[in-house]
Amino acid sequence: MALNRFPKVYDSLMKPMEKLKFGNIRRNLLEKAEGHVxxxxxxxxVNFSYYDQADQVMAIEADPMMREKSMEKAKKVNVPIEVIIADGERLPFADDQFDTVVATLVFCTIADPDRALQEVRRVCKRNGRVLFFEHVRVDRSLLGRIQDLATPVWKRLFDGCHLNRHTLQRVQQAGFNITKIEKHFMNIFYVAETRNHKGREFT
Known part of the structure; x- marks a missing residue:
């Protein structure tokens, strides 16, 4: 699949999973996103219709075509949503600005996920809520090995998505206080509710 076609077909590709399970996962998670998000x-x-408890949402998106499609959805919801071009490793926001940070199925594609997690810690308020819905490399040897073997081709087809990242471990190592974890689909997908208990300053 050509890279520039991926934004055009993303919703169609994901629609079966959204109807089967992902939609409910997003709804249950994002009802906890409050304040300045x-x-x-x-x-x-795809998340925009679930921000019922938020006062306002600032969204970043690195792909201009994805941003264009998301802006169309932003016009159809009641919560004020602004979408800007930016990437996770260099968030253009002041320290301690947001009450809640949300990341859903995105850390598989970020080039430097550890740097992005530190940026999230920086811009999220002390004890603010950080909500993750991601997929990870599983512990079982056979399935994990299949994920390893498939990732090089998968990345080229699906906009840089890594099937075999240990994202949950990275979240823990970054210093977030995990308060709740749910696992889905043979533990490939997980939901993590965390708090940003800052213990040091970030530069």
């Missing part, structure tokens, strides 16, 4: 990697804006 930052979304990392809004994609086509």
């Amino acid at each position: 930052l979304e990392i990697g809004s994609g086509t804006g």
Whole structure:
């Protein structure tokens, strides 16, 4: 699949999974997003209809075509949503700005996920809520090995998506206080509710 076609077909590709399971996962998670919310990697804006408890949402998206599609969805919801071009490793926001940060199925594509997690910690308020819905490399040897073997081709087909990242471990190592974890689909997907207990300053 050509890279520039991916934003055009993303919603169609994901529609079966959204109807089967992902939609409910997003709804249950994002009802906890309150106050001034930052979304990392809004994609086509699939989360926007679930921000019922938010006062306002600032969303970043690195792909201009994805941003364009997400802006169309932003016009159809009641919560004020702004979408800007930016990437997760260099968030253009002041320290301690957001009450909640949301990341759904995005850390698989970020080039430097550790740097992005530190940026999330920086811009999220002390004890602010950070909500993750991601997929990870599983511990089981056979399935994990299949993920390893498939990732090089998968990245080329699906906009840089890594099937075999240990994202949950990275979240823990970054210093977030995980308060709740749910696992889905043979532990490939997980939901993590965390708090940003800052212990040091970030530069």
